[in-house]
Amino acid sequence: MEWEPEALQELEKVPSHVRIMAKMAIEMSLGKKGNTIVTLADVREAEAQFRALMKKDEKTTRIAVVRCDIVSEVCPGVACFNAFNKRKVHFSDYRKDTEIIGFFTCGGCPGRRIFRLVDNLLKHNVDVIHLSSCMLMEKSYSKCPHLEDIKKMITRKGVKVVEGTHH
Numbered sequence: 789m790e791w792e793p794e795a796l797q798e799l800e801k802v803p804s805h806v807r808i809m810a811k812m813a814i815e816m817s818l819g820k821k822g823n824t825i826v827t828l829a830d831v832r833e834a835e836a837q838f839r840a841l842m843k844k845d846e847k848t849t850r851i852a853v854v855r856c857d858i859v860s861e862v863c864p865g866v867a868c869f870n871a872f873n874k875r876k877v878h879f880s881d882y883r884k885d886t887e888i889i890g891f892f893t894c895g896g897c898p899g900r901r902i903f904r905l906v907d908n909l910l911k912h913n914v915d916v917i918h919l920s921s922c923m924l925m926e927k928s929y930s931k932c933p934h935l936e937d938i939k940k941m942i943t944r945k946g947v948k949v950v951e952g953t954h955h
């Protein structure tokens with residue numbers, strides 16, 4: 789199926805994690821009608837239909853950020869919040885109505901508070917927990933040596949983990 793450049797540009801606005809599926813759905817729908825070219829109008833129409841569909845069971849995504857207790861002594865978390873507020877880097881796929889409901893430190897090695905805090909966040913329907921970039925980078929501080937255990941512990945509780953915030 790051929791895509792007009794404007795149609796492709798419009799498709800780029802679709803969040804990356806669903807873009808391929810959106811492309812396939814549009815092509816399938818147009819293919820059934822016998823169309824061979826995807827236009828900007830086709831993409832906009834598909835977007836409108838998709839939005840109408842999503843509105844039915846739209847749920848606000850709730851996220852939280854866990855960060856390194858050691859780094860928190862020198863970092864107030866501005867870069868993490870800035871990235872979230874502007875939906876940048878690891879927050880870029882979230883909708884505008886996404887809420888940040890927690891921002892907490894691990895409690896020190898080996899992440900002793902996380903277990904209890906995730907339980908608490910689950911009472912508030914948290915969907916995703918981000919591991920802050922300070923836990924992952926090898927810069928002023930070394931990468932968290934307990935990262936894998938922390939990730940496993942969170943995912944075992946049924947919460948999605950995303951590695952990174954502003955880097």
Ligand code: SF4
Nearest residue numbers: 856894897898899932
């Ligand atoms: S467990 Fe990792 S994130 Fe927590 S204080 Fe230790 S190094 Fe930092």
